Amino acid sequence: MGSTGSGKSRLSIDIASHYLGEVINSDKMQIYKGLDIITNKVAETDRRGVPHHLIGEVEPDVDFTAEDFCMAATSAIERIVELGRVPIIVGGSNSFVEALVQNPSVEFKSRYEPCFIWLNVAPPVLDTYLSKRVDDMVRGGLVEEVKAVFSPNLDYNRGIYKSIGVPEMDAYLRAERMVDYIERETLLKEAIDDIKANTCKLASKQVGKIETLRNKLGWDMHQIDTTPAFEKCGEEADAAWEMLVKKPTFRIIDSFLT
CATH class of the missing domain: 1.10.287.890 (Crystal structure of tRNA isopentenylpyrophosphate transferase (bh2366) domain)
Structure with a gap:
């Protein structure tokens, strides 16, 4: 989880590559076909062979609701688990994730134990x-x-x-x-x-929603500060990502999976 631009897609592919996982997209705009630049979809060449679900699958003029997402995501999770792989839900549409986890009719909480990883970047950066x-x-x-x-x-x-x-x-x-x-x-x-301006407003709104899920609904968030990786360039940025984002995340997941 995290605001737009916080590094979620990159980290999800890191996680999937390391833990034999598959990515389930929870970005409500990336679910649609088309407008790949506007919606910032991860290109096939950048997915490193990791299977991605619910990305570019819905016709552009269809209203895909949170209820639709719950049904599609639950189905994808079941298929991934049956294969003995790890489902990784990633995206900035926290209302979709909230619906999946909190909706009693989905029975998510009775079937799965989630590990929430929140990527956060200092607002000015x-x-x-x-x-x-x-x-x-x-x-x-x-x-x-x-x-x-x-x-x-x-x-x-x-x-x-x-x-x-x-x-x-x-x-x-x-x-x-x-x-x-x-x-x-x-x-x-x-x-x-x-x-x-509207992208920055969206990012602030997304962070506010995550804080609500943590503070009011009691979600146990593992917060990772990705700011240092965004403050650097080139090899220094990659080194910061490896040491300050990727490795701490893997430690969290290792503990969760044991």
Whole structure:
């Protein structure tokens, strides 16, 4: 668990690679097909052969609810356990995880004992990283990706089109062919700034939700500070990740599994 950009996907693959696990996605936007840049899906080439479930499986305009997630995740967990492997649920949509664990009709608590790992990054460091990540997404084709699905009648309250990065582009895409270069660039910059601001707001909201699950519902959270790995670059960042994130997490899991 953790906010967007905190390193959840990377750590889940580390865990799955070490403990013969499989990843179950609990990010409500990554569940949908398409918009891979906007939703920041883990590319096949970065999954290191680890099987991923509930990622890019649902049609874009379907409303996939927490109840739908509970059914799909429970089914995936059962299949993974039957294979003698470890199910690893990862994603920023904490409402989905809460529904899975707390909903009495799912009977999760009576069947499984969860180990909660919370990756946390200091807000100023995370905000800087998220801003840079949006810039990288723009360079990687974010604008073109949204343009390919845009229509004047697009419903931003439905399915994948609720993703941060889609509604923010609306004004720019509507005016793109009707304004001059300077105004077009101004609208694009405003859209990108809005994406950055809304991503940072989402991250703060996600942390608040995790704190509620810990403090009000009594979830036993193992908190890992990933800040040092985000403050460094290149090999130093990888070394910090290994020593301060990956190894402590493995110690937690080793203790949990014994």
